[in-house]
Amino acid sequence: MxxxxxxxxxxxxxxxxxxxxxxxxxxxxxxxxxxxxPPLNHQTGFAGKIGRTSELFWNRAEMNKVLRQLGVIQTKV
Incomplete structure (x- = not known):
């Protein structure tokens, strides 16, 4: 959960x-x-665990902003 x-x-x-x-x-x-x-766990030095494996992760809101700027995802209207 x-x-x-x-x-x-x-x-x-x-x-x-x-x-x-x-x-x-x-x-x-x-x-x-x-x-x-860079992923959050590289910025902070924290080797975060997501689920069962060690995984790289980013702040979703910040990454969505970057992806919108790159034109990968649509801007909300």
Whole structure:
């Protein structure tokens, strides 16, 4: 239940891959180039656990803003 509540506020690498239609190597390359922000657990040094595995994650609202700027997702009207 706690993970379900957290997932409303975070975006996992798996979700980001699905949204972008890109592999993890592209996501890493885009982070290095500054196109995508680094994951929260890299910014804080916290190796967060989402579900059963250690997973990279981002603030969902911030990542959605970046994805809208990139034209990947539609801006809310």
């Amino acid at each position: 706690k993970n379900e509540q957290k997932s409303e506020h975070i975006m996992t690498k798996r979700e980001l891959k699905e949204i972008l239609g890109k592999e993890r190597t592209t996501i890493w390359r885009w982070m290095k180039k500054g196109i995508l922000p």
